[in-house]
Amino acid sequence: MGGNAFTSGPTPLTTPRMPPRLYYSLRDHYLSLLFPLYEEVATPVEAPSKTSYGDIDVLVSQPKSPSTETLAKALSAVRTCTTSGSSTSSFALPYPGRADAYVQLDIHLCPPGTFRWQLFHQSHGDLWNLLGTTIRPFGITANNAGLHLRIPEIEELNRKRGMLFLTREPDEVLDFLGLDADVYGRPFESGEAMYEFVVGCRFFRGDRYVRDELKSNDRKRMAQRDLYRRFVDELLTANVAIVKTRGERVPGFMREDVQEAALERWEKRGEFEGRVEEWRRERRELLDKQNGRQKRKNDALEVEEYVGAWVRWLGGDGAVE
Structure with missing residues (x-):
């Protein structure tokens, strides 16, 4: 929730951003408190080059019977926030050294069998936003449930039914995209390193990121996500020659080609x-x-016209006296 779960309402709380050292210290502390309560607990790999953090995101699965109240007690939370129908619960925790401020911890409960995929998909911040812009025109979509192939004939009228599930195995997805799993598993040292990784996707095409031709969701990301904006406005602009050279080296994939490759x-x-x-x-x-x-x-209508004609005939010259 970006650290904003408790900043509105009748009694708002102050949840200031955390410097990296404090963030990592608190992250590790709260992970240690959650490990006994779930079978699987982890935080996604953080986005590169962040100078502060608005909240702490934790993914969990297979609870060992903890309720929201149990979690709040274990974490020493002063307030909780859970939206009906949502799998994410937010907790306001004491901010070290500040009596008037709090840290927001978001705990997302993953459905059975999805923990590893969601951890993979949510890692590195905006990475999948960038990759999504690359693979979307080829009929491939990655979401919290896995990698999907969109069926053209169906998605035009029913996008949900047009999604064909392919896999939620991270290594298989990276191999299909031509990306290095070892590199993905480690934090990127900089935004530029992450951008280089994105450009390495075998389906990458720089013309997908022309600002004036972006889809509406991507335009929103340009306004809200700094890493995405920098990729479009700075990296691609400054490295047009490199991107063009790479584009000339890779095959000219069409959507049908990628569809066939995925089906096989x-x-x-x-x-x-x-x-x-x-x-x-x-x-x-x-x-x-x-x-x-x-x-x-x-x-x-024919019957109505026929009856009407008879009525008119009987009421006119055809009437019998």
């Missing part, structure tokens, strides 16, 4: 074709129903 890699062709056939069958049935309704409507 994860043996999803049967499911893909089955999904398309089911969609087409449903569309045909829907069209038949619509045509049936239209025919009944037309038939009713």
